[in-house]
Structures are given as structure tokens and as C-alpha cells.
Amino acid sequence: MTLMYSLGVNAPLVPIAAHHSPEEVIAHLSSRLETHGNNTTLLLRRADEWRVLGEPSKAANDYEHALKLEAMNPLAYLGLARTRISQKRYRDAIKMAKRGVALVDTPDAQAAFHAIVASAHAEMNNHPSALVAWKAAIDCERPEVDWFLGQARTLNNLGLHPAARDALLAARNRNPSVVLQRAWIDSLILCGDFQIAERQIDAGLQRSHWKSSWLLQRAKLRVARNELILARQDAAAALKEIAIRTTPDVENPLLEQQQHVAQSLVLKLSQAGPISNSSGN
Amino acid sequence: MRKCLFVAVCFAFVLVSARSHLVCADGTASAKSDQPKIYRGPYLQCATTESIAIVWRTSTDIDPVVRYGVSPDNLEFELQGDQIIRRMSVDVAAVSDAPIARANLLYDEPLGLGADRSPNDRDPSTRPGTRQYEAFATGLAIGTRYYYGVYDGDELLAGADAEHHFQTLPKTDEATDLRLWVVGDSGTGGSDQKLVFQAMREFSASSRIPDYFLHVGDMAYGDGADEEFQSNFFDIYQSTLRNTVCWPAMGNHEGHTSRGISQFGPYYDAYIVPTASEAGGVSSGTEAYYSFDIGRTHFICLDSHDLDRSPNGAMAQWLMSDLEVVQADWLIAFWHHPPYTKGSHDSDREQQLVEMRTFIMPLLEAAGVDLVLAGHSHIYERSMLIDGAYDTPTVAEGVVVDDGDGNPSGDGPYRKSAGLQPHNGTVAIVAGHGGGGVSRKGTMPIMREIVVENGSLIIDLHEDTLTGTMIDRSGNKRDQFQIIKRGVVEHSPISNPWQPKHDLSQITEHVVTWDSSFEGRLPPKWQLLDDRAGRMSIERRAGTPYYQAVVTAAEGNLIAIYDGIDGPINECQVYLEFVRSEAPAGLVLGWQDANNYCSLHIDQTTERALFYVVRGGERKALSDRKIDVDFSEPLKIELEPVNQIVEVQINDEIEYTVNLDQPLKAGRLGIEAERGAKIRFAGFTIEKARP
Ligand SMILES: [Fe+2]
Numbered sequence: 001m002t003l004m005y006s007l008g009v010n011a012p013l014v015p016i017a018a019h020h021s022p023e024e025v026i027a028h029l030s031s032r033l034e035t036h037g038n039n040t041t042l043l044l045r046r047a048d049e050w051r052v053l054g055e056p057s058k059a060a061n062d063y064e065h066a067l068k069l070e071a072m073n074p075l076a077y078l079g080l081a082r083t084r085i086s087q088k089r090y091r092d093a094i095k096m097a098k099r100g101v102a103l104v105d106t107p108d109a110q111a112a113f114h115a116i117v118a119s120a121h122a123e124m125n126n127h128p129s130a131l132v133a134w135k136a137a138i139d140c141e142r143p144e145v146d147w148f149l150g151q152a153r154t155l156n157n158l159g160l161h162p163a164a165r166d167a168l169l170a171a172r173n174r175n176p177s178v179v180l181q182r183a184w185i186d187s188l189i190l191c192g193d194f195q196i197a198e199r200q201i202d203a204g205l206q207r208s209h210w211k212s213s214w215l216l217q218r219a220k221l222r223v224a225r226n227e228l229i230l231a232r233q234d235a236a237a238a239l240k241e242i243a244i245r246t247t248p249d250v251e252n253p254l255l256e257q258q259q260h261v262a263q264s265l266v267l268k269l270s271q272a273g274p275i276s277n278s279s280g281n
Numbered sequence: 282m283r284k285c286l287f288v289a290v291c292f293a294f295v296l297v298s299a300r301s302h303l304v305c306a307d308g309t310a311s312a313k314s315d316q317p318k319i320y321r322g323p324y325l326q327c328a329t330t331e332s333i334a335i336v337w338r339t340s341t342d343i344d345p346v347v348r349y350g351v352s353p354d355n356l357e358f359e360l361q362g363d364q365i366i367r368r369m370s371v372d373v374a375a376v377s378d379a380p381i382a383r384a385n386l387l388y389d390e391p392l393g394l395g396a397d398r399s400p401n402d403r404d405p406s407t408r409p410g411t412r413q414y415e416a417f418a419t420g421l422a423i424g425t426r427y428y429y430g431v432y433d434g435d436e437l438l439a440g441a442d443a444e445h446h447f448q449t450l451p452k453t454d455e456a457t458d459l460r461l462w463v464v465g466d467s468g469t470g471g472s473d474q475k476l477v478f479q480a481m482r483e484f485s486a487s488s489r490i491p492d493y494f495l496h497v498g499d500m501a502y503g504d505g506a507d508e509e510f511q512s513n514f515f516d517i518y519q520s521t522l523r524n525t526v527c528w529p530a531m532g533n534h535e536g537h538t539s540r541g542i543s544q545f546g547p548y549y550d551a552y553i554v555p556t557a558s559e560a561g562g563v564s565s566g567t568e569a570y571y572s573f574d575i576g577r578t579h580f581i582c583l584d585s586h587d588l589d590r591s592p593n594g595a596m597a598q599w600l601m602s603d604l605e606v607v608q609a610d611w612l613i614a615f616w617h618h619p620p621y622t623k624g625s626h627d628s629d630r631e632q633q634l635v636e637m638r639t640f641i642m643p644l645l646e647a648a649g650v651d652l653v654l655a656g657h658s659h660i661y662e663r664s665m666l667i668d669g670a671y672d673t674p675t676v677a678e679g680v681v682v683d684d685g686d687g688n689p690s691g692d693g694p695y696r697k698s699a700g701l702q703p704h705n706g707t708v709a710i711v712a713g714h715g716g717g718g719v720s721r722k723g724t725m726p727i728m729r730e731i732v733v734e735n736g737s738l739i740i741d742l743h744e745d746t747l748t749g750t751m752i753d754r755s756g757n758k759r760d761q762f763q764i765i766k767r768g769v770v771e772h773s774p775i776s777n778p779w780q781p782k783h784d785l786s787q788i789t790e791h792v793v794t795w796d797s798s799f800e801g802r803l804p805p806k807w808q809l810l811d812d813r814a815g816r817m818s819i820e821r822r823a824g825t826p827y828y829q830a831v832v833t834a835a836e837g838n839l840i841a842i843y844d845g846i847d848g849p850i851n852e853c854q855v856y857l858e859f860v861r862s863e864a865p866a867g868l869v870l871g872w873q874d875a876n877n878y879c880s881l882h883i884d885q886t887t888e889r890a891l892f893y894v895v896r897g898g899e900r901k902a903l904s905d906r907k908i909d910v911d912f913s914e915p916l917k918i919e920l921e922p923v924n925q926i927v928e929v930q931i932n933d934e935i936e937y938t939v940n941l942d943q944p945l946k947a948g949r950l951g952i953e954a955e956r957g958a959k960i961r962f963a964g965f966t967i968e969k970a971r972p
Contacts, residue, residue, distance in 0.1 A: 024792070031914075031964070034824075034914070053632060112542065112543075140543075144542055176557040177567070177599065181564075213601065213602070245647040246703075247668070247669055251671055253640055254598075
């Protein structure tokens, strides 16, 4: 039926004891490979384990070895293409994904390959090619949220802001993810659709207990509207809240990102005027 | 909820599978008339304050109807027609008169994968002839118990009794007493899994039946195949599933056949979870990760297996948004790969575990998470009250904020501020002990309780107090802790907290490995009984980074004894390969001295396995049998001594029991090669007996 090679992680395979660590599984697979010799399935499984251990070059070796044995194996191409992305070898990733996509025959099965091609092109700032690939990836039954976001980023990079906005709205109609909603609000601001954006943000602020991400989004809106003092107040309020939620010298990658955005906004807008006390909401 | 996703279903119509399934011409599987029509369920999914899904499977076509009501004697409401979604295996769809949407097809293994599958592995596809029915009852009263029955037209198939009931979620603005049952890594279908289940039921019968079931993944070993779900999950837990919603997290074993990207496979066929904030939280738009509120407790389930775990990935971005809106009193997060463990897995080394700790834990603790539940590592590990433990490797210094045992009858409960306050302390629990073989590799320094025994966890919420109780498979209470959230409590990190003892005697799993530093010599802790008989040295295995021992018995019988472990063992295992096959070689067990030990010998020439015991210098064969194995690859030999017997396993295929003439005395392990044999071995693993 449907060839769902959507994610070539682990093909169903040799029963390997449930509680074994990747190292033990690798040792087991290696000893089987030693004697079974050329077995694609074992190689793919070991490659996946190498990826779990964060050893992309060893993973790539195994995928390549598997492809030498079986040049038509789409899972090997998918794994290798993903590995190449993690190694930042984007051209290789595209080459492998394109070979793989030719070996599967339904939109669902092809989508994951198109998504790799798209993200590799996007990384290399080949936006027109990335756009073509994103569209192909999304043309399946259940596109991932990340793919919709990738497509919108690419459209924005091409200066096609209204198209990005419309694509995100269309995406939201297919998938209720809040992450798509937030990206859509960003695109509304970029397109100057301030009123719709403001309504969305106000509702978000209303609903949220922690508000920093919404405050930053409103700060963006206010910068776009040239309400610089208000924008700065929002950024400062976000900073205050982030300080409450984080511990000095203890990492928090996502909140630190917000913190950097807020800090640079405050800095950039420092000429705009004093911060009033009624910040945030 | 899957219902929402159906709106956007594209009508890709069914192509007939090239694979033949055993079905009748009309698409019905041939089922005996005396067999129950329902083979899976009915079970409950995706409860909200006003709705629930009732799911079941049959092997024949039925006219599905669900009747329900607030008393089992009066099932006054009815679901039928469009209120019940029909899904099916591809063979049923292939002969359907109406076109079937792709989303309504149950999992069928892609052809390319089937070709590569070992004959020993199960076909992961849905059982041919399967119909799955998903009935959505909506417009229900909040926090209310309903009874239900499943019918084929007017014929009752299941329920309409006191055991088949469901409960809508309670109001989110009122505290509700709640009991949760937390299980991980249970899906073996074996006796330990059943004992764990039984122990929970007995414990609950005298106190409170769990209101909800959280499964932290690995519920269907080995590959999450559809039939493995049936035998290792549904068949075992049905008496609970018919009246208790199971909220699942996907494990890596389910990930062998199911995928977080695009959400397909037997796991996603089995479950329906909220995706559009039907039960609280914000919309995730995917069944791979989701959240829900039960009363004043907010739950978050993540996919730690096969999705992007990084801060910019959609899952972390959704999590951030979800945590912004939480205004509950309690926050419980669960997923499969534990952020902290030294059980059968190591969170300092494995990427999924490291990433859940470094990317996800900071977000959760910034939102005041109370409990983080995981599995994967086959052990029970329960932390002290911790905060900010994101470094690799994990250390206890500066991240433990209360190093007591949290036990009300010990050091006293952990204290936290009322509500959800950032960085106010978390208890992290690994509950991967639900049925698989348990083991411990090391000591995770932030843990307060480490139990290497099968069991499960019960969590009780009552007003401002959360109580966690670990019940082992024998029904014993092995750990209890409490968190009380009241007033304002400030914590500061303890620079030199209590730490669990890294007592080697507690480490059950002992793997003997070598590296280049041992090359060309006899490794430490190994001694040769008679070094004139031959030699043993470490060599690198050609073309691999691994080292193995090579034993040559040129001049006489050579016995190499390992001194690293003493005392009773549960199991030992070795991969052994003949380089020269003129003489037998094997594994030594229960070594006292040269005159008293047991040994399993493999003779490649005669293709036999011989188990003998040497007592007072006299050798006596206890078992001698022909073995049909492929000698061109290393033989996996496992010996499991239990009282007066030894279970022998060769290559996971041959399995038999040797009866000893008297109980085996605990002793050392080793390798024996008779004169003329040359062997290599690796993967020498010993599981010590639990005290
Ligand atoms: Fe696992």
C-alpha cells in the first residue's frame, strides 16, 4: 500500500534486547555484521544508533556502505541525507535526498525527502529552490509544522511577505498548532496588518500567565507602528519577567533567545524616551 | 484529537495491496462464530470535560452502536452512524464499496521494509480483517461518570455493566483528588509485566482505583508491531483500559514502526490524544506531543524519540507557548527518554537523553514543573528535589535544593510554594521498570531512591499534597515521597548534598570491555589456571573499533577465570567464536577451584552443547545435546542459574534447562578451551543477583 518511508529511523528488525544501550546495540550489530557481512538492514540500524550517539561520520559511513550494497534503498538515502544536514554538508544532503525521492512513489513517502532538500537549500540561501521543495513537501496528507514554518521563512527571505502570511493562514486551517499561529502573527506585522495582529496578541496576553513571548511580539508590532516608547516598555517588561523565570548562570536556551531579543530592542530603542511605570499588561 | 485532523483529510483512495492477506472474498476475516466479536477494547481515549472516545476492534463487519448513561441500568444515550469513525486494515479497505480516506487505513508495512525483515520478526502490519471503531461521545456533563455498552445493532458485544464506565474530566478551577498509575517499559507480555499490573490492582483495591493511566513508552516490545500492541498491551491491561483513559508517550520500540513525523504506525492507530487544546493547554496540531488539564493539574507529554528536541524546533516552541498559559497548581511532564539515569541507559552519554535535559528541562523548570516522569532505562530511580541540573555529566553539587528523602515518615515531605513558581524544585523519576529485565550500570548522583526491581508508580494528588508510591511486582511499597505546596517556600542549592552510594555491590550489570591499552596482553582481573596450557590476549577486531579476547589452548586445557565479580548472579552472557574448531570451548560457571565448577562446552565438530559439572575433580555430564547453529558467526551464549537449574540460551534461538544434581554454589565465571581450541570472545556480561 502506501510506501510510508517517512522517517528512516529504525526499520523493524532483529530483536535486540530492550534494555541495551546504543553502545551495546552497536557492539551486537557489529559482531553480526562481521559474520553476516553485507546486510543492509543491520547497517542501517547501526547507522541510526551512531546518530543517537552523536557520531555523524560513523553514521554516514554505514549509510554509504548500505548504499553500496543496495543502491535503491530509500531509507539509506534518507538517513544519509539527514546526517549530511547535521554535518552542514548541504549539497550532499540534496544529492542524497533527490536520489531517495525517486525511489518512493507517494506524496507521503516523498515529503520527508523534499523537506530535506528544502532545508538544505534554505541553509545555503538558495531560496527559490527551497521554495519549490517546501511546496512539494507540504503537498502530502500530514505536513509537519516545521515544514510550514520553513516555507514561510523562505517566502519572507524572498521578500514575498504577503505570500508568507497567506501560506501560514492556510497552514493554520490545516493544523491548529499554536506555533503556526505565532508565526502567522509575525507575518501579519511584516505585512502591515496591524489590527489583526494586535487582536491576536491581546488575546494571547490575556490568556497567558507568563507573557514575555507575547510582550516581545507586541514590541515588534509597536516598532512597526513606530510606537517606540511603548515598544521599549514591552521589551523591558519581557526582560523583567525572564529574569524571574531564569537563574543567573544556569542555561535556558529558549528563554535566553528571548532575552537577547528583548535586550537588543531595549538598547536600540534607548533613545526613544523614558520607560513609564505602566509597562506590560 | 484525530477528529480535528479528519477535517483536512485528503481523499487519496485505496490501492489494493500486492500482498495477500488471508481474508474471505467479501473482505471479512474468517472468524469462528463462538469467538468474541471484539478483539481489542473497548477502551477509552482523549477524555475532556465534555467528551470522550470509545475505541474497539472487530474482525468482522458490525453495525457499531454505543449506548451510555449515568447508570449501567439506563444507557439512555446512543452513538451511531457518523458519530463513529470506521478505520480498517488495507485488505478490508480494498474490497470496500465506498472510497476510504487514507487517514482511515490502519498501518500496513511498506513493501520495501517487509522484504528486509528477518523471518523471526513479527509483521508489524495490522491484523488482516481488522475494523477499528472510534466513537466520540460529546456534550457530556463535566466531571461525571457514565456507563457504556458496545453493540452490533442490538446485540451487546461488551459492557453495559458496572465495569465499563468512563468519566469526563473535572472542572479545572477546582482541586480534585486524583490517582495516577505510571508505568514504563512494560511491553514484554511476560510474567513480570503481569505481576506489576497485579500488584498495582491489589494495592489499589484496598485504597483507590487509579483515575488515569500514564504510560511513558515501550509498551509493545520488540518493534511496536500491531500484534505486539495487542498481546503486550491491550490483552494484558484490558480490565483497566475499559474504564481508565491511558495517556501515552511513544517509546523507541514503538518508534521502530511508528513515526512522530506524520504520526503513523500502530502506536498512532491505537491512541487518540488532544491536538487542538480540547482538554486544556494550547494546540499542538500533532498527536506526537500534547497537553491536558485534569482539575488543577496540567500534564504535558513529549516525543523524546524522533522529533527535533532543539529550542527552535516546533515541539519546544509549542512547549514554551503551552507553559505560558498554565495556571494550574501542579505541573507533571512525561516522555520516554529520561533526563537523568544510570539504569540500563546512561543520560550522560545518549543524545536523546542529553537533549531532553539541556533543552527541555530548563523550560519546564522555568514554569515550575513538579514531576518529570520517564522510562527507557529499566530501573526505578527517584531524585531528590532538584533544580537547574542541565550539565553533562550530571552532578549533584549545586543542583539539589532538598537532599532529604521526601518521605513523610522519614526526613519529611519536600516543600514548595503554592501554585507554579519558577525553579522551585522538581522530582525526576525513571519508571522504566514496568516489565522488562531491570539493571543498573552506575549511580546517578541526584537520585534519592534507586530500586533495581520491576514495579510501577502510583501518584496521589490531594489538595496541596502530592504523594508518590512505588509498588514493586510483589506488592511491596519500595519508595514513598511527598511534595507539599503551601505558602511561599524559597530554596537555595546545596553545595554538598547527600548522594547515593556508588556501591559496586549494587551495580547489577557488569560488562567486561577492553580498549587499546590491553592490546597484546592478558587483561587485568583475568587469571590463567595453568599458563603453560596456552595464552589469552586482547586483540582489536579487524575493521572495527572493538577489542576482543583471543584464547589459544595449544598445550593443554586452558581455563581463564575472571576475578572482577564474585557472588550470586542472575545471568551471564558471552559472544564466542571458534577460530580453530578441533576442540570444544565454552563458559565456566560457579567456579570454586579446579576441582569444583560447572561448564557449558560447545563442540563445533560434533555440533553439540555439553553441560557438565566437576565435583571433587570428577567430571559428570548433565546435558548433552545436538545444536543446530551457524558456526560462521559468533555464538551468543547465555546462562541463567536459578536455584537448582541452569537455563541455557544459544543465539536467542535454542533454549533449554539443565537440572543440576545439587544447588549451584555462587562462584566465579570464566572461559574454558580444551586442548587444540582457539576461540575469540567478547561481550562478556554479568548480571549480578539482586540482594
Ligand atoms: Fe526505551
